[in-house]
Amino acid sequence: MGKYHDDAEKLLTYVGGKENIAAVTHCATRMRFVLNDQSKADEKAIDDIASVKGMFTNAGQFQVIIGNDVSSFYNDFTAVSGIEGVSKEQSKSIAKNNQNLVQRAIGTLAEIFTPLLPAIIVGGLMLGLRNFLEGVPLGFLGDQTITQASTFWNGVNGFLWLPCEAIFHFLPVGITWSITRKMGTTQILGIVLGITLVSPQLLNAYSVSSTSAADILQNYTWDFGFFTIEKIGYQAQVIPAMLAGFLLVYLERFFRKWIPEAVSMIFVPLFSLLPTILAAHMVLGPIGWQIGSGISWVVNAGLTSPLNWLFGFIFGGLYAPLVITGLHHTTLAIDSQLVADFGSTNLWPMIMLSNIAQGTAVFAIWFLHRGNKKEEQVSVPATISAYMGVTEPAMFGINLKYVYPFVAAMIGSAFGGMLITATNTRALGIGVGGLPGFLSFKIENYPMVFLSMALTIVITFVFTLILRKVKFLNKLEPDLALVDAGNVSETATTEATVATPSAVSATEETLYAPADGQVIAITEVSDPVFSQKMMGDGFAVQPTDGTVYAPVAGTISSIFETKHAIGILTPGGAEVLVHMGLDTVELKGAPFEITVAEGDTVTPDTKIAVMNLDAVTAAGKQTDILTVFTNAEKVNQLSLAKTGTVQAKDQIGSATLN
Incomplete structure (x- = not known):
């Protein structure tokens, strides 16, 4: 009998029995299950198993954290259950059966944009700095901007446009590369395709509206005799790049299947890339441009309408639940399109405030539970990371665990989103979320940005204290619900006092x-x-x-x-x-x-x-x-x-x- 025999038997029972397991594997720390019906998994009972250190669900897999002895646990589990394990990739493939079409599409979208985020975020910071350098007259400089008063900073400002242009104007290159990377096809072909959408020989997308049809016909057209193609670039355009990228992927897969391997290196790229480039400039690009512009127009219309305060309240409050479902990844494409079409976005400011609300809720939990050293190891770094724009540790480590701080953060984010949207305070681009987010706004917007941040923080903190007393939102602290913060502090002090002797012998x-x-x-x-x-x-x-x-x-x-x-x-x-x-x-x-x-x-x-x-x-x-x-x-x-x-x-x- 193995070391984990009894715990393995319990886990088998609590996940719904052998008949509820479609596949099982493990990594370095976790048992990874694909369950036929996840509702049959008794999470409370699983959490009480001595060997289990936690659990969560991701990408259709029910993952149970065991620790660095997971391989021994896995061996005992397979012996108890009689189930043969599968590889991790097979498990992922089977797990897709637990996802509907929308979840799969969102997962794909997330995997496309996630590798691009570091560049997009740092680009947003640099754009914010350039906005300050060249757009803010300062009294002590004689009402000149920094770039007007300083040759050095004028040079810095000009130099910073180099990476900003590469990140945002050439965004289609990153998108087409990321699609080929995610779909497992030839990545250099994705890069080449992206470059053909933003080539210098094309009319820049930002200049199309100011260029006459006659000028385009004369100077920006490929003439094939019996038909012509306009030389239009797709700088910063998201949808055209995505459509072209997916066409390239599926053409390469098709031709790789039918072309003999001996000549595949020549003809697969040729037959995949050239038709895609042609289709991108004749069909996919123009259609994608219209779709992207239509989506951004609808969103922008809602955010600038007389009812924009209601839109801001709803989106601000519901953004955090979108993060749980993964739907928040769709906002990256919309934000990028808004910036491309209007030069700014009023969607991202609400995301920034949602980050701040999640961090504040965890800070309030730290305040209520101060003295709990073990929890502080999670709550303190989670607060800092959320205030810097990364909310997953705050949400999954603390707020969703207790529920009421998560709800409080939604309320605070809703009111903050309502204020910043009603005042039409727009960001120049996507930047670092959380407190440093103010750098993505024009300097004249700073007062409203800071006021929205302060409103979000105050409301979130206060509602965390209030909702703690609501029993149906506070399942983990039944003895503490309906007590005030003073009693909590006394309890925490007692716990700290009791812990002191062990600290002496540490x-x-x-x-x-x-x-x-x-x-x-x-x-x-x-x-x-x-x-x-x-x-x-x-x-x-x-x-x-x-x-x-x-x-x-x-x-x-x-x-x-x-x-x-x-x-x-x-x-x-x-x-x-x-x-x-x-x-x-x-x-x-x-x-x-x-x-x-x-x-x-x-x-x-x-x-x-x-x-x-x-x-x-x-x-x-x-x-x-x-x-x-x-x-x-x-x-x-x-x-x-x-x-x-x-x-x-x-x-x-x-x-x-x-």
């Missing part, structure tokens, strides 16, 4: 950088299981070298079969997981070389593995090396004294153990 583990690179907080890791600390607290290194050293002193307790993760037990009893790369379990060990064995004693000078960074990147995976304390109850506090650039074996922080 031990400390020194943390070291496992590789050369950039140290980041675990909340910045893109995998929500790690960033939301479902596995425990820790840190990550974005490596520049693939040699991996032990981040703590201890004994090697486990080495995963797929070589991507190693467990270390410290002398103080901490269980530390060293996880190399994200979602690298499916690489089946190919990019990894393990240089230690189970039972070996290691120090920060011990090389424990070598990761082929190029191979991991080529497989489309991130190379982050994570150090996670998986027995969270053992860790009282973890702090990083050093972040940013480090060398392997540098001392970077400490963890205090109970």
Whole structure:
């Protein structure tokens, strides 16, 4: 009988039995189920299983977090259930059966735009800076702008247009590349297609409205004798690029299936790319332009109508639930189109305020539960990340768990959205969400932006305190509902006092950088299981070298079969997981070389593995090396004294153990 036999039996029962499991697999930390009927899963009972550290649903998969001993749990589960596991990719494929057509479309849209977000966000910040430099007369400069008064800053302003143009005007290149990347076809063809939509020999999309039909006919037309094609560019256009990108993908798939492999390198690209370029400029581009312009016109009309305050209230309040469903990804395309058509967007400001509301709700929970050290490990970084525009840790780690802060954040966001929309306060583009979002507005809009932020913060905080007393919104604190904050503080003080004796006998583990690179907080890791600390607290290194050293002193307790993760037990009893790369379990060990064995004693000078960074990147995976304390109850506090650039074996922080 295996170590997890009893827990595996319970999990099998609570997920609805063998007949409810369509597929099961595991990664480094999670059991991944595709269930025929997810409503049969008893989440409360599953959460009470000793081995289970949490659960969530993503992309049609019901994922149960076990920890770094998940492979042993998986073996016991397959023995108990008699179900043979499938590969992770097979599981994802089966999971699509649990998604309807809309969910699949939204998932595809998300996977297209997500890789583009870093560029879009930094581009928004640079546009905001350029707006300040060239558009704000300052009294101490004699009512001149900074660019008028300073040659240096005028040069900076001009230089910054280079990346801004590349990001926003050439956005179709990023879209067509991302589509081919997501769909698994030839990415360079997607890049070439995108360039043909924004080539300098085409009439710039921003100049079309000011160019006469006669001028277009004479100077911007390909004449084939019996028909002509207008040389119109699609700078910043989203829909034309998406239509062209998907046509390229499906043509390549079709021709790759029928053209012999011996000549496929020549004829598949030729027959896929040229017809797509032709169709893009003759049919798809003009149609996509009209569709995109129509959508942005409708949205803009609603946001500038006499009832825009109602639209702002509804959208502001409902944006957070859209994030849960994934529908929020559709707003990226609309925002981009609004900026392309009108030079600004009044949709994104409400998204910015929704981020702030989620952060404020978590801050209110910290205030109510102050003294709860374990929760602070989630609430404090979640508040900071939400205020900086990343709301998932706040929403999934705290607000949805308690429910009432999530509802309070919706209310605060609704009122903030109503105010900023009713005053027609528009952003110049998509920027960093949360508090730094003001940089995306014109300077004359700052007073209303800050007023909307303040209104959102105040209403969210107050309603979090009020809704805590509403019993049907407060299922996790039945004994605390209908009590005031003073009693909570007294309780927290008592808990802190009780915890003091264990703190006296606490031990400390020194943390070291496992590789050369950039140290980041675990909340910045893109995998929500790690960033939301479902596995425990820790840190990550974005490596520049693939040699991996032990981040703590201890004994090697486990080495995963797929070589991507190693467990270390410290002398103080901490269980530390060293996880190399994200979602690298499916690489089946190919990019990894393990240089230690189970039972070996290691120090920060011990090389424990070598990761082929190029191979991991080529497989489309991130190379982050994570150090996670998986027995969270053992860790009282973890702090990083050093972040940013480090060398392997540098001392970077400490963890205090109970």
